[in-house]
Every structure is written in structure tokens, then in C-alpha cells.
Amino acid sequence: MNVLAAYVTRPFKLLRGEILVLPGRTAVLLVCLLLLLFPVISQEPYILRVLILAGIFAIFAASWDLLSGFTGQINFGHALFFGVSAYTAAILNRDLGWAPWATIPLGAIAAVLAGLVVGIPCLRLRGTYLAFATLAFPLILLGVVYANPRGITEGELGIDGIAALSGSRVASYYIVIPSMIVLGFIMWKIANSKIGLIFHAIREDEVTVRASGINTTRYKLLAFCLSGLIAGIAGGLYAHFIKGAGPSTLELLLSFQVIIWAVFGGIATIYGPMAGVMILYPFTEFVLIRYLGGLSEKGPPLSYLAELSQARLLIFACIVLMVLLFMPQGLTTWLRDKTEKVCPRCKLQNVAWRRKCRVCAAELR
Amino acid sequence: MAENILIYGLVASGVYALLAVGFSLIFGVARIANLSHTAFYMLAAYLIYYFATSMGLDLYVSIILAIVIVTVLGTISYRLLIVRVRQHQATTLIVTIAMAVIIQEAVLDRFGGQPQGVPKLISGSREIFGATVLNQQLLTLGVVIVLLVATWAFLMKTKPGVAIRSIAQDREVANLMGIDVPRMEMLTMALSVGLAAIAGALVAPLFVLTPGMWAHPLVMILAVVVLGGLGSLKGSLIGAVILGFAENMVVFLAPSGAFLKTSVALAIMLVVILIKPEGLFGVVFEEERG
Numbered sequence: 001m002n003v004l005a006a007y008v009t010r011p012f013k014l015l016r017g018e019i020l021v022l023p024g025r026t027a028v029l030l031v032c033l034l035l036l037l038f039p040v041i042s043q044e045p046y047i048l049r050v051l052i053l054a055g056i057f058a059i060f061a062a063s064w065d066l067l068s069g070f071t072g073q074i075n076f077g078h079a080l081f082f083g084v085s086a087y088t089a090a091i092l093n094r095d096l097g098w099a100p101w102a103t104i105p106l107g108a109i110a111a112v113l114a115g116l117v118v119g120i121p122c123l124r125l126r127g128t129y130l131a132f133a134t135l136a137f138p139l140i141l142l143g144v145v146y147a148n149p150r151g152i153t154e155g156e157l158g159i160d161g162i163a164a165l166s167g168s169r170v171a172s173y174y175i176v177i178p179s180m181i182v183l184g185f186i187m188w189k190i191a192n193s194k195i196g197l198i199f200h201a202i203r204e205d206e207v208t209v210r211a212s213g214i215n216t217t218r219y220k221l222l223a224f225c226l227s228g229l230i231a232g233i234a235g236g237l238y239a240h241f242i243k244g245a246g247p248s249t250l251e252l253l254l255s256f257q258v259i260i261w262a263v264f265g266g267i268a269t270i271y272g273p274m275a276g277v278m279i280l281y282p283f284t285e286f287v288l289i290r291y292l293g294g295l296s297e298k299g300p301p302l303s304y305l306a307e308l309s310q311a312r313l314l315i316f317a318c319i320v321l322m323v324l325l326f327m328p329q330g331l332t333t334w335l336r337d338k339t340e341k342v343c344p345r346c347k348l349q350n351v352a353w354r355r356k357c358r359v360c361a362a363e364l365r
Numbered sequence: 366m367a368e369n370i371l372i373y374g375l376v377a378s379g380v381y382a383l384l385a386v387g388f389s390l391i392f393g394v395a396r397i398a399n400l401s402h403t404a405f406y407m408l409a410a411y412l413i414y415y416f417a418t419s420m421g422l423d424l425y426v427s428i429i430l431a432i433v434i435v436t437v438l439g440t441i442s443y444r445l446l447i448v449r450v451r452q453h454q455a456t457t458l459i460v461t462i463a464m465a466v467i468i469q470e471a472v473l474d475r476f477g478g479q480p481q482g483v484p485k486l487i488s489g490s491r492e493i494f495g496a497t498v499l500n501q502q503l504l505t506l507g508v509v510i511v512l513l514v515a516t517w518a519f520l521m522k523t524k525p526g527v528a529i530r531s532i533a534q535d536r537e538v539a540n541l542m543g544i545d546v547p548r549m550e551m552l553t554m555a556l557s558v559g560l561a562a563i564a565g566a567l568v569a570p571l572f573v574l575t576p577g578m579w580a581h582p583l584v585m586i587l588a589v590v591v592l593g594g595l596g597s598l599k600g601s602l603i604g605a606v607i608l609g610f611a612e613n614m615v616v617f618l619a620p621s622g623a624f625l626k627t628s629v630a631l632a633i634m635l636v637v638i639l640i641k642p643e644g645l646f647g648v649v650f651e652e653e654r655g
Contacts (some may be wrong), residue, residue, distance in 0.1 A: 047390060074455065121635070124642045128595060131458075132587045133638055136631035139584060143628030147621040252580060256462050263459040314470035317463040321446065324460055328450045 055180040060234040061273035067227035069267035074201030076135035081111040083250035085235030086119025090245035111232025119224030182333030266330025368496030378609030379509035385589040385601040387560035393596030403579040404465035408563030439558030481574040588634040594647025
């Protein structure tokens with residue numbers, strides 16, 4: 001009986017002891033609840049579309065953070081994983097007629113293979129060399145796609161008309177948003193585990209990590225594969241949501257965009273890049289509506305990333321610039337440093353206005 | 366065919382070399398990867414178009430005005446924006462990308478997206494060994510060579526040049542020797558943006574201008590500096606020649622080569638750094654520790 005009661009009360013204890021004690025975690029919980037309950041408030045297809053795309057890009061940005069934010073292996077070509085997975089899912093669906101639940105995991109596996117293809121040669125490079133070398137991969141692929149207009153990838157026009165993620169917009173919403181929350185939580189757990197600690201240590205000082213008897217090569221490769229897997233899931237979801245895969249999923253703009261989202265939100269946090277996307281993406285979308293006076297729902301889906309209107313990009317760039325000038329570490333990192341303090345003895349996070357640590361009662365200074 | 370590859374390859378190599386030397390300079394001295402470098406090149410080309418075509422100024426005057434304005438703008442943006450975030454590497458990348466996007470959008474807003482052209486500085490063409498060469502192309506090559514030699518002489522022979530090189534070698538010791546490091550870095554930035562602006566002035570009559578014309582050279586100069594070795598001017602020059610020719614050979618020889626030129630150039634870069642991770646002439650950096 002007691003065991004049963006313990007299972008029932010455990011979530012509440014966790015809620016009180018781990019989530020409500022910190023304003024940041026409370027905010028994350030509230031945002032998740034709000035997102036999950038959003039279709040109850042409004043089922044406007046355009047707003048749902050923006051939120052679904054924001055959810056997909058949030059997964060993508062967080063996967064960049066897992067690789068580049070934590071291990072410091074700045075990846076300038078993250079669109080490779082997204083594009084490879086989107087194309088794989090689209091081709092499998094078009095040619096073999098497989099359903100999204102099969103093509104998305106296979107696309108993600110293709111992205112893991114892409115992660116190995118990039119990771120193995122790039123392990124010898126470090127810092128800026130690595131960043132500029134990774135830039136090359138999606139662009140090489142993009143050139144090959146463009147050069148074969150009648151090939152398997154259908155060139156500039158991209159693959160069109162594959163199966164939709166689900167029958168209705170709301171159902172797609174309830175596929176994407178929960179996957180975003182679950183994947184975000186998994187990545188956050190990985191980042192806070194022993195593996196995450198090693199990733200972090202590799203970024204700070206790779207020589208010391210190697211001197212501690214850790215095979216850094218293996219961990220860097222692991223980071224590439226994990227990041228590729230999760231970015232691949234995002235790519236597959238994107239392909240099935242917009243019902244196609246085009247060259248815009250491999251473009252330089254997307255690789256840069258993901259870094260902008262992540263750095264804006266705050267790197268090496270996982271929740272930072274997700275918050276960055278969730279703030280910037282809908283914001284830029286709604287600015288677009290105001291400027292163009294109500295965009296039609298359809299629009300050419302494949303040029304979706306390319307059709308970024310001019311005023312929108314300009315405003316976007318100015319805001320990113322201003323925020324980063326005043327918060328060079330990113331938005332969430334800045335907020336976290338204002339509201340939270342780390343206990344000097346037990347290294348647990350505390351609210352900044354507490355005098356004593358909530359667990360070990362050490363004086364917070 | 367062969368003469369076309371030679372001419373276009375030489376012009377492309379020259380432009381990439383000018384851009385890559387400037388990029389490599391500010392990277393080597395201040396460790397700033399300035400991704401807005403080619404946006405300044407695009408801006409200079411558009412300013413020349415604006416002064417010469419819309420305002421009807423003399424072409425020489427417009428070129429000088431454009432170079433001066435772009436250099437000043439670049440230095441100001443360095444002072445106001447980049448300096449404040451440069452200790453955060455990722456943030457520097459984003460700030461410079463944001464600057465590039467802002468320049469692109471401003472140009473798009475002012476001049477529209479349709480391709481524009483600038484009149485040639487010297488018109489006509491001449492026959493060299495049976496090949497037709499535009500005089501403008503010869504001028505471009507000549508100016509590139511003069512500028513590269515001048516940059517080399519400045520860095521090797523003059524006092525500020527020696528100061529810049531010593532900062533690139535060891536910032537702290539250079540500071541201890543009484544070199545005004547922040548000022549020298551600003552000078553380097555001005556030099557780097559100035560070279561980009563001159564490159565823009567040189568290509569303005571040869572290429573069509575579009576607001577998106579900065580993206581391709583950016584990718585190419587990143588490949589060039591990695592191929593040649595970061596921070597090495599000789600490497601940048603040779604890397605530019607290799608990739609400039611590779612690109613044009615693909616364009617002229619391969620079917621649908623215009624699409625594949627970037628792919629092939631980047632693949633060459635990858636192969637080289639896989640064999641020699643520090644690039645052709647790169648310094649083998651000590652493992653930098655935080």
C-alpha cells in the first residue's frame with residue numbers, strides 16, 4: 001500500500017522539490033502546458049502551422065546545441081543532417097510508399113550516417129578549421145542536387161506531394177509538440193548526465209580530458225551521431241509536414257539560421273536554443289503577416305525558407321544584434337544568471353534571492 | 366576553351382585572393398572570423414553603381430568615395446559591435462552574420478533585387494595569343510597584383526606592419542612591448558575591409574550585381590583560407606589560385622558545371638585538409654588552452 005502511495009505522491013514531490021523551486025523550471029513547465037493546451041484556445045490553421053514549424057526547428061536548434069554548444073565542435077553545416085533526413089524520408093515515401101512513422105526514423109538513421117561521414121574526417125580538425133570544413137558538406141550535396149534536375153532528388157524544384165504527417169492540422173500539432181518536449185527533455189538529461197559532463201569538459205579543455213584517460217575521439221563522434229539523430233528526426237518531421245523536400249533544407253541560410261537561433265537563446269543549455277526558436281520564429285512570422293497583410297495559408301511550401309521577406313529579415317537581424325550586444329551569452333543564460341545562483345557547496349541551483357541553499361543550507365554568496 | 370579557363374580563372378583567383386587575404390589578416394591578428402567580409406565587398410560594388418549611375422558622378426570619383434565609405438563603415442561597425450562581443454566566439458559569428466544580413470537587406474530595400482550593371486572603367490578588348498581579353502579584366506589583374514605586393518610590403522617592411530604581425534604571433538607579449546594592440550587591431554580591420562571594398566570595385570564592372578552576391582564568395586574565401594592555412598597570407602594566395610582555377614575548369618569542362626563548381630571547389634578543400642589538417646601553409650597551432 002505504501003509503495004503504491006509513494007508512486008502516486010512521487011510526481012507531486014518532484015514537482016514541489018525540483019520544478020517549482022526554480023522560476024526557470026516553472027516557466028518551462030508553464031510553457032509546455034500552454035503549448036499542449038493551445039488547440040483548446042484556438043485552432044486557427046495558420047497559427048498552428050507556425051507553432052508546428054517552430055517546434056520542428058526547436059528540435060533542430062537544440063540538436064545543434066548538443067553538438068556545438070556542449071562539445072564546442074562548432075558545426076557550420078548543420079543543415080546537412082536536416083536535409084539528408086528530409087530527402088531520405090521524402091524519397092522513401094515517394095518511391096516505396098512507406099508511411100511517415102517508418103520514413104522518419106529511417107531518415108534519422110540516414111542523418112546519423114551523415115554524422116559519421118562528417119564526424120570521422122573532421123575529428124582531426126579543431127576550432128575554426130572544423131567550423132569551415134563542416135560548412136562544405138551540405139553545400140557539396142546542394143550542388144549535386146542542383147546539377148541533376150531530373151535525378152532522384154528532382155533538382156531545384158525538390159520532391160513534392162509526399163504523404164502528410166497526419167490527417168489534420170491539430171493531429172500534426174499533437175505529433176510535433178509532444179515530440180519536441182520529449183526530445184528536449186531527453187537532450188537535457190543527456191546534457192546533465194556523465195556524457196554531458198564529458199562533452200562540456202571537451203569544450204573547455206580537450207587535452208586535460210584526454211589526460212584523464214577519456215577517449216575524446218569516441219565522445220566527439222558520439223556527439224556527432226546523437227546530434228545527427230535528433231536533427232534527422234526534425235528533418236523527417238519537416239518533410240512530412242510540408243509534404244516535400246527541397247534544396248532549401250540544405251541551404252547555407254538554414255545552417256546560419258540554426259546558429260542564430262541557438263546563440264540568441266543561449267548555447268550549452270538545450271532549453272536556450274529551443275526558447276530562441278520559440279521566440280524568434282513566431283515573432284518573425286507574425287511580423288510578416290503585418291507587413292504583407294495576411295499571407296495565404298498555402299504558399300509554395302518548398303521555397304518556404306527562401307521566401308523570407310525583406311523587412312522580416314532586416315528586423316530579425318537587428319533584434320538579434322541588439323540582444324546579443326547586451327546579453328552576449330544569449331537570452332536564457334542572461335535570465336538564468338539573474339534569477340539563479342549555484343550553491344558553492346553542493347552545486348545545486350537556487351533562486352537568487354535565497355540566503356541559504358535549499359538542500360544543504362550552506363550560505364549562498 | 367583553354368584561354369577562357371585561363372582568363373576567367375586568373376580573374377576569379379585574383380578576386381578571391383584579395384578577399385581571402387583581408388579575411389585572413391583580421392582572423393590572424395584579432396581571431397575574429399568576420400563573416401560580413403564579403404557583404405562589404407557587395408556594398409562597395411553597389412555604392413559605385415549608385416554614385417556612378419544614379420547620381421551621375423565621375424566613375425573614378427565614385428570608386429574612391431565607395432571605398433572610403435565602406436572602409437569607414439567597416440571600422441565603425443568593428444568599434445561599435447564586434448569589439449563588444451569578441452571574447453565569445455559563437456556570438457562574434459552571429460553578430461557578423463547579422464551585419465551581413467542587415468547590409469544585404471538594406472541594399473535590397475534601396476536598389477531592389479533585380480541584377481544591375483556598372484559601366485566599365487576602361488572599355489574595349491584586345492587579342493593576346495589569339496584570345497579576346499577585356500581590358501577591364503587586365504586592369505583587374507594588374508590592380509590585384511599591385512595590391513597584394515603593397516600589402517605584403519606593408520606587413521613586412523613598415524613599422525605598423527611589423528606591429529600587426531607581432532600581435533598575430535603573441536598578443537600579450539606584443540602588448541608588453543608597448544604596441545597599442547586595440548589600435549593596431551582597428552587598423553587591421555580597416556585594411557581588411559578596405560581590401561574587400563577594392564575587390565568589390567574591381568568586380569563591379571565584370572559581374573552583375575545582386576544583393577545576394579556576397580554568399581558565394583564568402584563560402585569560397587572560407588574554403589580558400591582553410592585550404593591555404595588560416596592566418597597565412599601566402600597560403601591564402603595559393604589557395605585562391607587553386608580554387609579559382611578549379612571552379613572555372615568545372616564551369617567550362619563539366620556538364621552543368623555552373624551548379625557543380627562550388628561542390629568541386631569545396632571537395633578539393635576537404636581532401637586537402639584531410640591529408641594536411643592545418644592547410645597547405647598553416648602554422649601548426651599549439652593546442653590552444655583556455
